[in-house]
Amino acid sequence: MHDTKTKFETVQLTDLESMAQAERDALDFGVIGLRPDTRADIYNATEASMAGIDPSRVLGFPFFATIGQCMNNFMVAQRFEDEADLDEIVPFVLTLRMRPTRVRLRLLQARDVERRYVLVAR
Amino acid sequence: MSEEDDLISFMYACPFGLIELDASGVIGMINPHAMKHLLPLAGAQGVENFFTATEKYAPELRNFADGFAEPDGTICDGHRIVVDLGEKTREGRPQVLACSLVKRGPNQLIATLNDISAQVAQEHRMRQADTWFSALMDEINDHALLTIDGNGMMLSANSSFVRQTGYAAEEVIGQPADTIFSQADSGEQAPFSIADQLSLATRDGWYLSEGWESRANGERYWCQRLLVGRAEQGDEDNHTFSMVLRDVPEPGEKINDLIELLTRDYLTGATNRMQFQKILKRERTRYLTRRQPLSLIILDLDNFKMLNDMHGHPAGDAVLKQVARIGADCTPENAVFARLGGEEFALLVPDCPASAVIDLAETLRREIAGLQIAVPSGLINVTASLGCAEMSETDGSTDNLIAIADRRLYEAKHAGRNRVAPLAA
Structure with a gap:
């Protein structure tokens, strides 16, 4: 795989869509994929280990109402509602294992792709 | 797991x-x-x-x-x-x-x-409905009733009115209502005059208020007032209104303490953010009905974080108290000086031309720059930057008013701090 396709800053929505689960698990940043109803259907191993939570507790649940509550404001969740095409890196603070942790989030959404992504780099 | x-x-x-x-x-x-x-x-x-x-x-x-x-x-x-x-x-x-x-x-x-947020909005609606219903449901004998014309002149008074207030009907008929009533929301700044209340009752169909009133013998009582447009009127230009007055148990000292606690900033005693929000909403309503000027000054102390870091929070608190004292001294009648948070203050000024408001901001700036505050580490000086905005510059929303004042505050900071934007003409 070409390098830009595995980097936090440069990976494309279509790259993520075509990856197998094992490939996403091998990335060095967290990958969260959400259905249009905000239920999570991708939660890679990197993110699971950073958050200290088993993917089975995340997959299938409305992400912004449960584990992703801290993103449920105008800074993240609202942007997916407001902007049909979105590719932006925002500085953020997550509460990984209840510890405030500075991260960068990359928000990815395209009008012709159903799934939207939140990428997490520590 | x-x-x-x-x-x-x-x-x-x-x-x-x-x-x-x-x-x-x-x-x-x-x-x-x-x-x-x-x-x-x-x-x-x-x-x-x-x-x-x-x-x-x-x-x-x-x-x-x-x-x-x-x-x-x-x-x-x-x-x-x-x-x-x-x-x-x-x-x-x-x-x-x-x-x-x-x-x-x-x-x-x-x-x-x-x-x-949802609870607070609900409480607000409940409180309004509660006052409204209790005004209607209680025995009608408790109600003093006045008829008032569109210019605020009293046209008639019932016997309960005479009992409640101690005024004889013939003393008040033909007199303006504001000769015997205080302005609504007494105790708070920027009250609504009878003319304001009539405008609101014309617009909304009714207007509710409560506050201290005086009987003919000078005795004070807590009074709920409901002003409603009368239904039977045919003449569009000649509205008449009913004013229902209800003598209710006065709020005790504890409630007054509570009001004080809920409306004042804990540190500086200035009007607090919550109360400022309420007053801003009320003044906007008045602006929309009466179209008299409404100005906002936002004041932010310069380099306050550095001051806190160098001299500690107690020194910062001492500065904030002094600034609030200056703010209170400079606040005109009917205006409200509030601490919005941190080192940010606001002065909301109704009924005052924009140029006078800029002069007022300049006075605040000068007074603050002249302060010398003694703290354990010595004497410190402080300056402030101020941004002014007037409601007629906006789309009619207070968000816009705040945004314009904020933008000018930012300009004042960028131009070197310790100044007012816009400059006096």
């Missing part, structure tokens, strides 16, 4: 904000729901420290914690943090958070944060 997994996923999903902090506010643990609320409040301040993160909206939280002498116990319970000042918000209602602080030991506090 282990018990720890259970616990962590329970904390992640908890629909209530929980934060653990030390005495200085440094956050140890925080759950996602708390971060959801804290991060938008904190902005550039960062979320490492709870008191710094909430400084712009609820600076009193630090004072509450610092002033709590007991070794452990509840510092505050459900303290309200008003987030939005204006009326246009995403949820369609201003956001209000509730914060509780509990001291667990010498260096450990727990804070909770949750959103009570």
Whole structure:
């Protein structure tokens, strides 16, 4: 795989869509994929280990109402509602294992792709 | 899955904000729901420290914690943090958070944060409905009734009115209503005159208020007043109104203390953010009905963070108190001086030409620059930057008024601080 396709800053929505689960698990940043109803259907191993939570507790649940509550404001969740095409890196603070942790989030959404992504780099 | 997994996923999903902090506010643990609320409040301040993160909206939280002498116990319970000042918000209602602080030991506090915006909006509606219904449901004999014309002239009075107020009907008929009534919301700044109340009753069909009134013998009583347009009128240009007066038990001293506590900034005694939001809303209504000028000055102390870092929070607090004293001294009648949060203050000035408001801002700037404040590390000076805006420059919303004043404040800062924008003509 070409390098830009595995980097936090440069990976494309279509790259993520075509990856197998094992490939996403091998990335060095967290990958969260959400259905249009905000239920999570991708939660890679990197993110699971950073958050200290088993993917089975995340997959299938409305992400912004449960584990992703801290993103449920105008800074993240609202942007997916407001902007049909979105590719932006925002500085953020997550509460990984209840510890405030500075991260960068990359928000990815395209009008012709159903799934939207939140990428997490520590 | 282990018990720890259970616990962590329970904390992640908890629909209530929980934060653990030390005495200085440094956050140890925080759950996602708390971060959801804290991060938008904190902005550039960062979320490492709870008191710094909430400084712009609820600076009193630090004072509450610092002033709590007991070794452990509840510092505050459900303290309200008003987030939005204006009326246009995403949820369609201003956001209000509730914060509780509990001291667990010498260096450990727990804070909770949750959103009570819906509750607050509901309370407001309930309170209005409650006053309205109690005014209607109680025995009609309790009600003094007046008929008033569109110019505020009293046309008739019933026998209950004579009993309640001690005025004879013939003393008041043909007189303007404001000769015997105080202006609505007495005790607060910027009351509504009878003419204002008639405009609002014309627009909305009714207007409710309560406050102190005097009987003919000078005795004070707490009075609820309902002003309604009369239905039977045919002449569009000649409205008449009924005013229903109800003598209710006066709010005791405890309630007055509570009112004081709920409307004043804990540290400086200036009007607090929550009360300012209410007054702003009321003044906007008045502006829309009466079209008289309404101006806002936003004042921000220069380099205040540096001052706090160099001389400590107690010195910063001493400066804030002095600035609030100057603000109070410079505040014209009917205007309101408030602490919005942190080192930011606002002066809302009704019925005053824009040029006079800029002069007022200049006076504030000069007075503050002339301050010398004694702190343990010596004498310190402080300056402020100020931005002014007038309602006629806006689209009619207070959000826009605040945004324009904020933008000018920013210009004043960029032009070198210790100045007012726009400049006096």
